[in-house]
Amino acid sequence: MNSLNIGFFLTLLFVGSIYSEDIAKHVQCLEKNNLSQEEFVTMAKAAIAESNESDDERMKCYTHCILESWGHLDENGKLDLSTLREKDRMTEEDIEMAKKCKNDNESVEEKCEYSYQVSTCIAKAMKRKDIEQAEKAERK
Numbered sequence: 001m002n003s004l005n006i007g008f009f010l011t012l013l014f015v016g017s018i019y020s021e022d023i024a025k026h027v028q029c030l031e032k033n034n035l036s037q038e039e040f041v042t043m044a045k046a047a048i049a050e051s052n053e054s055d056d057e058r059m060k061c062y063t064h065c066i067l068e069s070w071g072h073l074d075e076n077g078k079l080d081l082s083t084l085r086e087k088d089r090m091t092e093e094d095i096e097m098a099k100k101c102k103n104d105n106e107s108v109e110e111k112c113e114y115s116y117q118v119s120t121c122i123a124k125a126m127k128r129k130d131i132e133q134a135e136k137a138e139r140k
Contacts (some may be wrong), residue, residue, distance in 0.1 A: 022070075029065035033058040047105045047120045048127060057112065064115035078102065079118050096126040 030040060035058045067073050074080040079102045084090045088098040090098065101121035108114040 021121050025069040029062050029069065032065055035062055047116075048123055058110040060116035064112045067115050067119070073106045073115070077114065078106070087105060091102065093129070094122075094126065097129070100123050101125065 029035075030037065035043075040062065041057070043056055047059070048112055064073075064077075068077075070083075071113070071125050072080055072083045076135075080099065081095060081099055081102065084095055084098060098118075104121060105114055107119045
């Protein structure tokens with residue numbers, strides 16, 4: 001994965017591709033949370049690798065900021081699955097993974113922690129799915 005893909009990994013989770021307005025929102029959320037692009041890339045890699053290096057409040061609040069700016073959070077600050085469906089950027093299987101992650105983290109009350117936990121849960125589930133698909137393809 002090149003550094004651009006790693007840097008926008010969590011971002012791409014919910015939008016599927018990068019548009020100029022998405023980049024602008026990404027930059028705004030970085031600035032709002034005093035996070036550099038380099039720090040973001042490092043923390044995104046750590047989150048995917050399930051490392052504790054990503055347990056930085058700035059990264060957690062960045063995740064909340066970006067989900068909120070894209071309209072993926074409902075009025076209670078919880079993941080709005082309908083927005084994922086409406087944008088038609090996730091498969092039904094991906095939506096089910098997101099639903100499970102949402103349900104697993106429903107009791108998390110702090111907004112930044114919630115957004116981060118849901119996002120990393122989905123990222124890890126998608127990573128596992130990709131690995132399983134690659135392994136199946138190799139066996140054929």
